[in-house]
Amino acid sequence: ILVTETEAQKDQQLNCLVQLSNPNVATMKEDILYHFNLSTGTHDFPAMFGDVKFVCVGGSPSRMKTFIKYIGAELGLDRPGVDYPNICVGTDRYAMYKVGPVLSISHGMGIPSISIMLHELIKLLYHARCSNVTVIRIGTSGGIGLKPGSVVITRQALDACFKPEFEQIVLGKRVVRSTDLDEQLVLELMQCSVELSEFPTVVGNTMCTLDFYEGQARLDGALCSYTEEDKQAYLQAAYAAGIRNIEMESLAFAAICRACGLPAAVVCVAYLDRLEGDQISSPHEVLAEYEQRPQRLVAYFIKKRLGKAHVSS
Amino acid sequence: ILVTETEAQKDQQLNCLVQLSNPNVATMKEDILYHFNLSTGTHDFPAMFGDVKFVCVGGSPSRMKTFIKYIGAELGLDRPGVDYPNICVGTDRYAMYKVGPVLSISHGMGIPSISIMLHELIKLLYHARCSNVTVIRIGTSGGIGLKPGSVVITRQALDACFKPEFEQIVLGKRVVRSTDLDEQLVLELMQCSVELSEFPTVVGNTMCTLDFYEGQARLDGALCSYTEEDKQAYLQAAYAAGIRNIEMESLAFAAICRACGLPAAVVCVAYLDRLEGDQISSPHEVLAEYEQRPQRLVAYFIKKRLGKAHVSS
Numbered sequence: 001i002l003v004t005e006t007e008a009q010k011d012q013q014l015n016c017l018v019q020l021s022n023p024n025v026a027t028m029k030e031d032i033l034y035h036f037n038l039s040t041g042t043h044d045f046p047a048m049f050g051d052v053k054f055v056c057v058g059g060s061p062s063r064m065k066t067f068i069k070y071i072g073a074e075l076g077l078d079r080p081g082v083d084y085p086n087i088c089v090g091t092d093r094y095a096m097y098k099v100g101p102v103l104s105i106s107h108g109m110g111i112p113s114i115s116i117m118l119h120e121l122i123k124l125l126y127h128a129r130c131s132n133v134t135v136i137r138i139g140t141s142g143g144i145g146l147k148p149g150s151v152v153i154t155r156q157a158l159d160a161c162f163k164p165e166f167e168q169i170v171l172g173k174r175v176v177r178s179t180d181l182d183e184q185l186v187l188e189l190m191q192c193s194v195e196l197s198e199f200p201t202v203v204g205n206t207m208c209t210l211d212f213y214e215g216q217a218r219l220d221g222a223l224c225s226y227t228e229e230d231k232q233a234y235l236q237a238a239y240a241a242g243i244r245n246i247e248m249e250s251l252a253f254a255a256i257c258r259a260c261g262l263p264a265a266v267v268c269v270a271y272l273d274r275l276e277g278d279q280i281s282s283p284h285e286v287l288a289e290y291e292q293r294p295q296r297l298v299a300y301f302i303k304k305r306l307g308k309a310h311v312s313s
Numbered sequence: 314i315l316v317t318e319t320e321a322q323k324d325q326q327l328n329c330l331v332q333l334s335n336p337n338v339a340t341m342k343e344d345i346l347y348h349f350n351l352s353t354g355t356h357d358f359p360a361m362f363g364d365v366k367f368v369c370v371g372g373s374p375s376r377m378k379t380f381i382k383y384i385g386a387e388l389g390l391d392r393p394g395v396d397y398p399n400i401c402v403g404t405d406r407y408a409m410y411k412v413g414p415v416l417s418i419s420h421g422m423g424i425p426s427i428s429i430m431l432h433e434l435i436k437l438l439y440h441a442r443c444s445n446v447t448v449i450r451i452g453t454s455g456g457i458g459l460k461p462g463s464v465v466i467t468r469q470a471l472d473a474c475f476k477p478e479f480e481q482i483v484l485g486k487r488v489v490r491s492t493d494l495d496e497q498l499v500l501e502l503m504q505c506s507v508e509l510s511e512f513p514t515v516v517g518n519t520m521c522t523l524d525f526y527e528g529q530a531r532l533d534g535a536l537c538s539y540t541e542e543d544k545q546a547y548l549q550a551a552y553a554a555g556i557r558n559i560e561m562e563s564l565a566f567a568a569i570c571r572a573c574g575l576p577a578a579v580v581c582v583a584y585l586d587r588l589e590g591d592q593i594s595s596p597h598e599v600l601a602e603y604e605q606r607p608q609r610l611v612a613y614f615i616k617k618r619l620g621k622a623h624v625s626s
Contacts, residue, residue: 022537031533034593035422035525062405090597092375093422109406110425112561116525122535160482169473170527171539171547210523212348212429214483220344222435223572224335226484234484248425259536280347284403 016132018125021259025123033120037091040127048087049128053101054302055121055135057114058294059249061095061106067138067295068097068104074299075100075306102302107137111210111252118256134185135257135264136301138294141206141247142216143270144239148282149290151199151297153189154181154206154266155242157250160215162207162241166255179254182263189265192301199293204244206266208251216246218278235274245270267294329445331438334572338436346433350404353440361400362441366414367615368434368448370427371607372562374408374419380451380608381410381417387612388413388619415615420450424523424565431569447498448570448577449614451607454519454560455529456583457552461595462603464512464610466502467494467519467579468555470563473528475520475554479568492567495576502578505614512606517557519579521564529559531591548587558583580607 025031030041038045056071058064065084072078077100087096094117097104105121107114125133143150156164157179166177186203193201213221217231238246250266257264269290271280280287338344343354351358369384371377378397385391390413400409407430410417418434420427438446456463469477470492479490499516506514526534530544551559563579570577582603584593593600 020535022532022534024532024537025535028533030594032592032594060405092373108421108423108426109429110421110423112423112523112525112528113421113426115523115528116422119526119534119536126535161485168524168528169522171530171543172474172550175527209482210425210428211481212425213432214488215425215428215481217484219335219337220341221335221432222333222338222439223432223569224337230484237485256536279345281343281345 018122018130018133019261020122020126025126031123031127033124035091035093035116036088036096036120036124038088038124045124045128049098049103049124050130051101052098052103052125052128052130053133055103055105055125055133056138056298057105057107057117057135058138059107059109059140063291064095064104064106065097068099068102070295071102071104071299071302072099074303075102101306107249110248111208114249115252115256118253122256122260122262133262135262136298137249137253137264137266137268138298139247139249139266139268140291141245141268141270142272142274143245144235144243144274146202146244146270146273147200148270148272149199149293150270151193151201151293152206152245152268152270153186153193153201153203154250154268155186155203156180156205157254157266158205158207158241158243159251160207160209162238162243166251177255177259179251180258181254181265185263185265189267189297189301192304193297196297196300198296201297202244205242206250206268207238207243207246209246209248212248216274220278232275246274267297269293331435331443331446332574333435333439338439344436344440346437348404348406348429349401349409349433349437351401351437358437358441362411362416362437363443364414365411365416365438365441365443366446368416368418368438368446369451369611370418370420370430370448370566371451372420372422372453376604377408377417377419378410381412381415383608384415384417384612384615385412387616388415414619420562423561424521427562428565428569431566435569435573435575446575448575449611450562450566450577450579450581451611452560452562452579452581453604454558454581454583455585455587456558457548457556457587459515459557459583459586460513461583461585462512462606463583464506464514464606465519465558465581465583466499466506466514466516467563467581468499468516469493469518470567470579471518471520471554471556472564473520473522475551475556479564490568490572492564493571494567494578498576498578502580502610502614505617506610509610509613511609514610515557518555519563519581520551520556520559522559522561525561529587533591545588559587580610582606
């Protein structure tokens with residue numbers, strides 16, 4: 001029985017190590033993560049990243065720097081006068097910051113940009129032999145039928161036809177992956193929002209598009225060949241499909257994390273209600289406060305998890 | 314006959330003004346170009362941008378800053394000690410620089426990111442009442458059957474199934490646009506390369522994918538479910554379809570510029586030969602020199618055009 005328990009424990013630990021869905025990487029002498037400007041040949045990944053338990057990602061590099069300063073202070077890990085250096089020096093494709101068990105990385109805009117980042121991030125976590133890692137996207141979005149400033153925790157990521165599918169072309173052939181997110185994480189994050197009680201938060205589906213203008217039924221792009229009525233009909237149909245916000249990364253984020261067994265969540269603030277308009281016209285300071293909301297929620301979640309788990313930093 | 318000529322001239326001038334394919338924008342009181350942090354309500358677009366004749370775009374903000382310094386010097390428009398400020402201050406989504414008739418803008422990685430930029434760029438040129446504008450992407454790519462460092466001028470942008478089509482989902486329905494580029498520009502650029510005679514340059518088709526790893530048949534991503542043989546077969550088929558390099562923006566770039574009547578060209582350097590490998594492992598200084606090649610070619614083209622046309626700066 002003792003042997004069985006040890007096997008089970010070993011199994012569990014193995015299951016929680018970050019895994020790749022690619023046998024080739026284990027046989028490579030050196031792995032250059034080109035868009036991070038990091039390489040296993042020149043950097044000690046286990047020493048640099050082995051303690052990472054939470055990875056937070058978002059579009060804008062400056063927002064992800066703001067977040068690392070904020071979470072560092074919240075976790076009591078900041079030191080006065082000490083800045084957080086960008087780990088991805090020598091490239092401006094992405095920016096990466098770390099404090100204790102939290103890694104914060106920018107991913108740019110759109111599915112291709114976040115896909116490159118995720119492939120290299122998951123390889124980074126694998127090379128560093130990280131275990132029990134949770135990945136959360138803290139983003140911005142357009143809301144549907146929501147008060148501006150509302151936060152949406154994504155139940156399911158849907159494509160522009162309202163399907164929970166991430167379609168890719170691999171070697172010229174169509175490959176479709178599931179975009180299911182971690183249900184337990186959704187519940188935990190919603191509970192955190194109730195406890196925080198600082199801003200309206202809903203659980204809803206998130207539509208992910210390849211374009212911000214025509215792809216999101218905006219009337220104000222350089223190209224537009226439909227009417228206000230067509231737009232309203234599409235957005236109302238999206239609302240009826242349970243969609244509460246629209247952004248441009250969640251399909252790939254959900255599918256790639258899931259394919260590698262990483263629990264993942266998407267938490268986005270809605271800058272505007274798309275049923276009311278297309279332009280993001282709120283004053284800068286209002287948008288800046290909205291932008292902090294997913295960060296506050298996720299920081300609260302991380303603190304709560306660490307308080308429970310006593311993870312070392 | 315005089316009247317007819319004047320009408321024709323007026324027509325021609327009208328035809329050369331930057332046009333939108335969206336009647337709504339002309340009726341808007343204010344147009345906020347959110348991702349540029351510019352607005353017609355707060356900025357004088359004709360004064361800031363009215364003289365723009367060449368727009369050069371590329372993925373990396375620092376490369377686009379390097380380019381504006383280079384073209385400024387080449388055109389004799391630089392002033393010692395005077396830097397080029399980023400016109401998109403207050404946002405880190407894109408960076409924009411201007412010198413004389415040349416605008417240089419970063420677009421991030423992938424179709425969605427360049428699409429947002431192009432919608433807002435074309436609206437900017439429209440509001441500024443620009444005329445006779447040429448748009449050129451100066452990028453990086455992976456080559457197929459080319460010596461690393463070779464420059465590819467794109468004849469046609471093809472998708473991952475080797476079709477010259479840009480497919481979008483608009484209001485939940487499939488919309489397909491042509492990705493034909495300006496043939497005259499291809500010839501002019503190739504002639505410039507011959508005159509420069511500094512590096513190998515070819516005219517070829519460019520494959521544009523939504524992903525850098527699986528989407529480009531790489532064996533070294535976090536996910537991979539095919540063999541080296543599968544990869545070679547796919548890349549050889551691409552080569553047979555006239556494809557000489559692979560990148561991630563040309564489909565949307567070609568389609569959106571074409572839909573708005575803007576002559577456009579794609580000039581990319583190939584960092585590696587994908588038939589030989591997947592990782593970008595050349596030393597930094599070698600890649601840095603490769604990266605300058607499209608800039609040198611396009612700067613020569615701009616100088617030649619300006620020398621002919623005597624466009625004021």
